[in-house]
Amino acid sequence: MSFQLTVAGKAAAIPYPALIATFFVNASDIDTSIPVEFVDEKSAVSDATAAVKLVTPGGETFVDQLDALDFLAQTFPDIITEKSKSQPWVKFALEKLYNKNFKDLVGDLEKLDAHLNFRSYIVGYQVTLADIAVWGVLRANPLMGSVLKNGVYPNISRWYNYLAESDKKFDKSVELMASSLNELKRAAKTAKTAASGGKKETHKASFEIDLPGAEMGKVVTRFPPEPSGYLHVGHAKAAVLNEYFAHAYKGKLIIRFDDTNPTKEKVEFQDSIIEDLALLGIKGDQVTYSSDYFQKMYELAVDLIKAGKAYCDDTPSEKMREERMVGDPSGRRERSIEENLQIFTEEMKNGTAEGLKNCLRAKIDYKALNKALRDPVIYRCNLTPHHRTGTEWKMYPIYDFCVPVVDSIEGVTHALRTNEYRDRNPQYEWIQAALNLRPVAIWDFGRLNFVRTLLSKRKLQWFVDKNYVGNWDDPRFPTVRGVRRRGMTVEGLRNFIISQGPSRNIINLDWSVVWALNKKIIDPVAPRFTAVDAHLAVPVKLLNGPKTPESETKPKHKKNPEVGDKTVIYADQVLIDQADADLAEGEEVTFMDWGNVIVSKVTKEGDVVKSIEANLHLEGDFRKTSKKLTWLADTKDKIPVDLVDFDHLITKDKLEEEDNVEDFLTPTTEFHSNALADLNVAKLKAGDIIQFERKGYYRVDVPYEEGKKAVLFTIPDGKQVSRYGAKK
Ligand SMILES: *[C@@H]1O[C@H](CO)[C@@H](O)[C@H](O)[C@H]1NC(C)=O
Ligand SMILES: *[C@@H]1O[C@H](CO)[C@@H](O)[C@H](O)[C@H]1NC(C)=O
Ligand SMILES: *[C@@H]1O[C@H](CO)[C@@H](O)[C@H](O)[C@H]1NC(C)=O
Numbered sequence: 001m002s003f004q005l006t007v008a009g010k011a012a013a014i015p016y017p018a019l020i021a022t023f024f025v026n027a028s029d030i031d032t033s034i035p036v037e038f039v040d041e042k043s044a045v046s047d048a049t050a051a052v053k054l055v056t057p058g059g060e061t062f063v064d065q066l067d068a069l070d071f072l073a074q075t076f077p078d079i080i081t082e083k084s085k086s087q088p089w090v091k092f093a094l095e096k097l098y099n100k101n102f103k104d105l106v107g108d109l110e111k112l113d114a115h116l117n118f119r120s121y122i123v124g125y126q127v128t129l130a131d132i133a134v135w136g137v138l139r140a141n142p143l144m145g146s147v148l149k150n151g152v153y154p155n156i157s158r159w160y161n162y163l164a165e166s167d168k169k170f171d172k173s174v175e176l177m178a179s180s181l182n183e184l185k186r187a188a189k190t191a192k193t194a195a196s197g198g199k200k201e202t203h204k205a206s207f208e209i210d211l212p213g214a215e216m217g218k219v220v221t222r223f224p225p226e227p228s229g230y231l232h233v234g235h236a237k238a239a240v241l242n243e244y245f246a247h248a249y250k251g252k253l254i255i256r257f258d259d260t261n262p263t264k265e266k267v268e269f270q271d272s273i274i275e276d277l278a279l280l281g282i283k284g285d286q287v288t289y290s291s292d293y294f295q296k297m298y299e300l301a302v303d304l305i306k307a308g309k310a311y312c313d314d315t316p317s318e319k320m321r322e323e324r325m326v327g328d329p330s331g332r333r334e335r336s337i338e339e340n341l342q343i344f345t346e347e348m349k350n351g352t353a354e355g356l357k358n359c360l361r362a363k364i365d366y367k368a369l370n371k372a373l374r375d376p377v378i379y380r381c382n383l384t385p386h387h388r389t390g391t392e393w394k395m396y397p398i399y400d401f402c403v404p405v406v407d408s409i410e411g412v413t414h415a416l417r418t419n420e421y422r423d424r425n426p427q428y429e430w431i432q433a434a435l436n437l438r439p440v441a442i443w444d445f446g447r448l449n450f451v452r453t454l455l456s457k458r459k460l461q462w463f464v465d466k467n468y469v470g471n472w473d474d475p476r477f478p479t480v481r482g483v484r485r486r487g488m489t490v491e492g493l494r495n496f497i498i499s500q501g502p503s504r505n506i507i508n509l510d511w512s513v514v515w516a517l518n519k520k521i522i523d524p525v526a527p528r529f530t531a532v533d534a535h536l537a538v539p540v541k542l543l544n545g546p547k548t549p550e551s552e553t554k555p556k557h558k559k560n561p562e563v564g565d566k567t568v569i570y571a572d573q574v575l576i577d578q579a580d581a582d583l584a585e586g587e588e589v590t591f592m593d594w595g596n597v598i599v600s601k602v603t604k605e606g607d608v609v610k611s612i613e614a615n616l617h618l619e620g621d622f623r624k625t626s627k628k629l630t631w632l633a634d635t636k637d638k639i640p641v642d643l644v645d646f647d648h649l650i651t652k653d654k655l656e657e658e659d660n661v662e663d664f665l666t667p668t669t670e671f672h673s674n675a676l677a678d679l680n681v682a683k684l685k686a687g688d689i690i691q692f693e694r695k696g697y698y699r700v701d702v703p704y705e706e707g708k709k710a711v712l713f714t715i716p717d718g719k720q721v722s723r724y725g726a727k728k
Helices: 016-027 065-075 083-097 102-116 129-138 144-149 154-166 168-195 233-248 267-279 288-304 318-324 339-352 353-359 401-410 419-434 457-465 478-488 490-500 511-522 681-683
Strands: 004-008 036-039 050-054 219-222 252-257 285-288 311-315 358-361 377-382 395-397 414-420 441-445 531-533 538-542 549-555 567-572 573-576 588-591 595-605 606-619 637-648 670-675 687-690 696-700 708-713
Touching: 004 016, 016 065, 016 083, 016 129, 016 168, 016 549, 036 168, 050 065, 065 083, 083 102, 083 588, 102 154, 102 339, 129 154, 129 168, 144 490, 219 233, 219 414, 233 252, 233 414, 233 441, 233 490, 252 288, 267 478, 285 288, 288 311, 288 339, 288 377, 288 401, 288 531, 311 339, 311 490, 339 353, 339 358, 339 377, 358 419, 377 401, 395 401, 401 419, 414 419, 419 441, 478 573, 478 696, 478 708, 490 511, 511 573, 511 708, 538 549, 567 573, 637 681
Parallel strands: 004 036, 219 252, 252 285, 414 441, 538 606, 637 708
Antiparallel strands: 004 050, 311 358, 358 377, 377 395, 531 670, 538 573, 549 567, 588 595, 595 606, 637 670, 687 696, 696 708
């Protein structure tokens, strides 16, 4: 007899705790392994905690995860440890944390978060049954993905990621489950295809949430920016999600310039938006312009008037606003169709004095509870020449009319947009219905907001005008250009947005979450170099060091040879950071990637170390020293660099509409420090991302030129805290 674990593939919640526990048994030295069988059915018992069956060598059968875990911990106490201390946590996990209603979870998550403050493990000083149970249940709960990624509960996220990274058994069990589930799905599909006589099936995107009604190959999404500014990270979410779904379903993405307001738009912004999208790795399958449809929209507006569903209104705007507020009808609401037609097609179209006084309003419901339905304006005169159609038109459709019309005409199947527009969804649907246009499914998601970050075009312009920042590509700006210049990678930003998914919660996110994801992308490929702070750098004389400088070829990244090689110079005169120089005479330390050194003499002036003498002790054991120091050969090949760090522009996490930006300006947001870097840094190009060992990640903004310092920007890695209290 031996063990056997059976896992139900279609269970409401995956029994990861049991799977992980068996992984621990498998991976241990003992001569037992627990085979796992995945079955394509719901569990025998409907309870989520019982989607698993453990049969023991003794022939006992457990169909409850709690009992199965209990038994495993009882049988393998050295592998799945701390059974009794873990017990309350196992119960807590299985009974509370599988819950898929966030509201019910909050209290328990807070409790767990507080418990994990200053703890690496739930119980004691190693992975125990408690960690296995809690981690597994959180992994199984689909709600938790974005909560964990966003660090809503910082201690839980830290612990969760730490376990996943330090103990591969956690992730391995997830992988095993995923591949087995896929196999089950494939088998089921083959069976189904066979049963249906080989008819093609609709596929699903590999996204946690599927687009309603989406069919493989038929999805058309769109991203409709107004060409009136640069893209910022808020737009990036809409762009990335629309692209993601279009391509996940092998469909099409339309980039549509919503150029319906000639007062605000410029050709240069059109070009910059295309560039910004390219920076995000997004290329539309088709680029269109709302202005291509001006004639068509005009005709549809006329149809709407003829159907008695729109009227011209010359009520002064102040009064119109008032009426809309209180739900009173406009005095012009009952104008005759003839009169409306005359005003719209003659006066407004020609931009006459009479036309300019009027606008066209959809006749929906002046006292609707949803104020967006209170006869919204759909056309307005504007005599400014349009950058594409010149003076051909004197009136232009409003966004709320243009978007549903053009979406439908262009064949868009799914309009993904932020839920700021949610109140306007019924209006969107009304317009399509009133014009007998093909309906488009709207799908809204929460807008991305970041702490201490302004996304309003007007406010950003203010910073540019006041010279608080260089320009729209300033590394402190949340524009796509700005964050890229700061060192954000396309993958980092995309992964982040996709991890957020189409969740509808609007959270004020901490930048550290995105930067931490970005770090995961850059760390495995960023070449490593050396830099020493120029300010008070300490000369170290190595009495027995090489009399003439010697050079060696070393990998730029110890774990990734593909990154290439660099030259390292060894000399008897080196420099170290003042911050590292607090050494005692006789102390043994390690010079990184060289060897041990024994300090013989330290010369100080007050607290400042002026110089050091030491002897190389290369036979010394680097594992026995507690200080590992960065050093740089003090030869003429050193490269001067300017390291620049930035802080948030504002000091308040969330600026309200009524707040005055000037009251919340961060006093200093740009910090320079001079450093000396190794000779390899001279070859870096603008845009290269590197790491200075023990200092951090940097992006080259201005490369080195003879006689001119290289300028490098610090790339946040999610751990720095700003001088003004916020995480970067
Ligand atoms: C444990 O090992 C067995 C035999 O090698 C294997 O079939 C089973 O899938 C493993 N279990 C887990 C959880 O990896
Ligand atoms: C852990 O949680 C506590 C309570 O929520 C919080 O005050 C603390 O800052 C958190 N610690 C860390 C390291 O995030
Ligand atoms: C509007 O312009 C058209 C074409 O130029 C012209 O025939 C018509 O008389 C104009 N209507 C008004 C009211 O100016």
